Amino acid sequence: MTTPVIGVFDSGFGGLTVLKALLKQMPGARFVFLGDTARLPYGSKSRRTIARYAAESAQFLVDQQEAEFLVIACNTASALALDAIEEAVSVPVLGVILPGAAAAAASSKTKDVMVIATEATIASHAYAAACQANGLRAVEKACPLLVPLVEEGWVDHPVTAEVVRIYLAELLAEAQAAGQSPDTLVLGCTHYPLLRAVFERSVPEGVRVIDSAEATAAEAAQLVMAGRASEAMHMPSIRCFATDSVEKFERLGSRFLSLPVGKVELVDLGG
Amino acid sequence: MTTPVIGVFDSGFGGLTVLKALLKQMPGARFVFLGDTARLPYGSKSRRTIARYAAESAQFLVDQQEAEFLVIACNTASALALDAIEEAVSVPVLGVILPGAAAAAASSKTKDVMVIATEATIASHAYAAACQANGLRAVEKACPLLVPLVEEGWVDHPVTAEVVRIYLAELLAEAQAAGQSPDTLVLGCTHYPLLRAVFERSVPEGVRVIDSAEATAAEAAQLVMAGRASEAMHMPSIRCFATDSVEKFERLGSRFLSLPVGKVELVDLGG
Numbered sequence: 001m002t003t004p005v006i007g008v009f010d011s012g013f014g015g016l017t018v019l020k021a022l023l024k025q026m027p028g029a030r031f032v033f034l035g036d037t038a039r040l041p042y043g044s045k046s047r048r049t050i051a052r053y054a055a056e057s058a059q060f061l062v063d064q065q066e067a068e069f070l071v072i073a074c075n076t077a078s079a080l081a082l083d084a085i086e087e088a089v090s091v092p093v094l095g096v097i098l099p100g101a102a103a104a105a106a107s108s109k110t111k112d113v114m115v116i117a118t119e120a121t122i123a124s125h126a127y128a129a130a131c132q133a134n135g136l137r138a139v140e141k142a143c144p145l146l147v148p149l150v151e152e153g154w155v156d157h158p159v160t161a162e163v164v165r166i167y168l169a170e171l172l173a174e175a176q177a178a179g180q181s182p183d184t185l186v187l188g189c190t191h192y193p194l195l196r197a198v199f200e201r202s203v204p205e206g207v208r209v210i211d212s213a214e215a216t217a218a219e220a221a222q223l224v225m226a227g228r229a230s231e232a233m234h235m236p237s238i239r240c241f242a243t244d245s246v247e248k249f250e251r252l253g254s255r256f257l258s259l260p261v262g263k264v265e266l267v268d269l270g271g
Numbered sequence: 272m273t274t275p276v277i278g279v280f281d282s283g284f285g286g287l288t289v290l291k292a293l294l295k296q297m298p299g300a301r302f303v304f305l306g307d308t309a310r311l312p313y314g315s316k317s318r319r320t321i322a323r324y325a326a327e328s329a330q331f332l333v334d335q336q337e338a339e340f341l342v343i344a345c346n347t348a349s350a351l352a353l354d355a356i357e358e359a360v361s362v363p364v365l366g367v368i369l370p371g372a373a374a375a376a377a378s379s380k381t382k383d384v385m386v387i388a389t390e391a392t393i394a395s396h397a398y399a400a401a402c403q404a405n406g407l408r409a410v411e412k413a414c415p416l417l418v419p420l421v422e423e424g425w426v427d428h429p430v431t432a433e434v435v436r437i438y439l440a441e442l443l444a445e446a447q448a449a450g451q452s453p454d455t456l457v458l459g460c461t462h463y464p465l466l467r468a469v470f471e472r473s474v475p476e477g478v479r480v481i482d483s484a485e486a487t488a489a490e491a492a493q494l495v496m497a498g499r500a501s502e503a504m505h506m507p508s509i510r511c512f513a514t515d516s517v518e519k520f521e522r523l524g525s526r527f528l529s530l531p532v533g534k535v536e537l538v539d540l541g542g
Binding site: 038039041045046049144145147148149151152154158159162163166244245 | 309310312316317320415416418419420422423425429430433434437515516
């Protein structure tokens with residue numbers, strides 16, 4: 001059997017945390033990652049614009065890079081453009097939000113969860129809807145300082161610990177005001193897994209931290225490998241593309257992937 | 272005589288701090304502000320892409336809004352696209368970097384200055400070059416956490432004070448290592464005037480804080496009003512356009528302008 005080609009798409013390079021989780025699940029697959037860095041961040045743009053950008057990116061991965069399966073490693077695109085992507089390509093498409101919500105449901109005993117993400121993801125209420133479909137009540141909070149803190153490299157830094165403490169206190173107060181007892185925190189942004197240790201130190205006793213990237217990778221592996229014989233282990237194959245500014249991608253990407261990202265290839269999708 | 276129409280352009284709404292300074296200098300002028308919010312931030316994009324976006328935005332203000340004078344209220348566009356804008360339109364164009372450097376030269380006795388700005392502006396070294404042309408030595412530092420802190424509304428907040436303290440300490444150490452004695456700090460980003468009080472509390476005794484927005488407004492007023500009779504005072508006239516996401520513009524804009532921005536009109540520049 002042939003090695004499956006899996007396309008992984010993000011507006012930037014944060015989705016490399018999802019690629020990292022995919023590599024653990026499917027070490028024998030070939031991965032093609034596209035960061036639409038020329039047009040990031042998607043978060044400040046309208047649904048119509050995001051849908052067009054995401055569809056073009058998905059078509060590049062399927063039509064030009066022969067991806068047989070697409071992982072949308074971007075919470076904003078998963079929240080706002082999954083339908084548009086599914087219409088644009090003819091291969092299976094998996095976003096990060098439904099697997100994240102399903103993992104939260106599997107984790108939570110109280111059925112009350114907390115979700116943190118970027119402003120655009122929270123404004124879409126996609127996690128709240130997915131949680132509700134899984135029988136959960138969710139309080140949501142946008143945490144716009146966390147991505148810049150990660151990109152500044154302040155991952156293990158007192159300022160970041162204090163920002164996390166403040167955001168969590170506000171979130172817990174909101175849950176309490178709503179009469180909820182959350183026992184699960186969903187990291188709904190691909191940058192946040194780099195702060196997982198900070199969150200685990202800051203949450204109250206008994207609250208579990210769920211990473212959408214890991215939940216998505218596990219579900220992708222199940223879908224991709226169904227009916228395939230397990231393969232001999234070999235070195236992973238990864239090709240990275242970006243639509244602009246490969247320099248920052250190359251500089252920061254390895255932190256997200258925990259591997260060198262190598263040479264990032266520039267691609268022009270117009271716009 | 273007619274009331275002059277002044278076009279003010281930024282990639283987002285941070286340039287409203289420049290508009291605020293312009294209003295003080297020219298209360299009788301008519302202002303048309305364009306925030307290219309669909310395509311922000313310019314900072315992560317290539318010079319070629321920024322030049323095209325900035326030229327299209329400038330043409331909108333001159334050809335469709337009849338601006339007779341353009342203020343580029345965006346440090347990144349001033350650093351990377353001033354030539355492209357001057358080629359694209361036939362009216363006078365003023366960026367924020369040269370007035371900021373000139374004001375620093377007028378302020379500094381030691382002729383050593385510090386410049387803080389976004390990553391893209393610092394990477395362009397446009398301030399360092401403008402400072403050198405004014406007989407100054409400059410140390411520069413990118414401060415990528417400050418824009419998100421301002422947009423989160425944490426203007427008078429202990430976390431912001433601590434981030435400013437850390438950035439300034441790094442900058443002063445760099446100046447010292449270069450054998451310089453800076454007595455002036457240039458705020459090279461249109462978001463930073465909202466943190467002016469924090470900076471003034473944090474800089475060492477004897478260091479003056481210079482705001483490029485104020486320096487630019489003063490120079491614009493001189494250029495625009497030259498040869499015009501001074502006008503009777505009346506209420507300022509401001510029209511604001513954005514290329515996407517008018518909601519965040521309307522919500523945060525009044526903080527930057529210290530006036531309600533009113534209804535922001537959506538305009539499509541393509542791309």
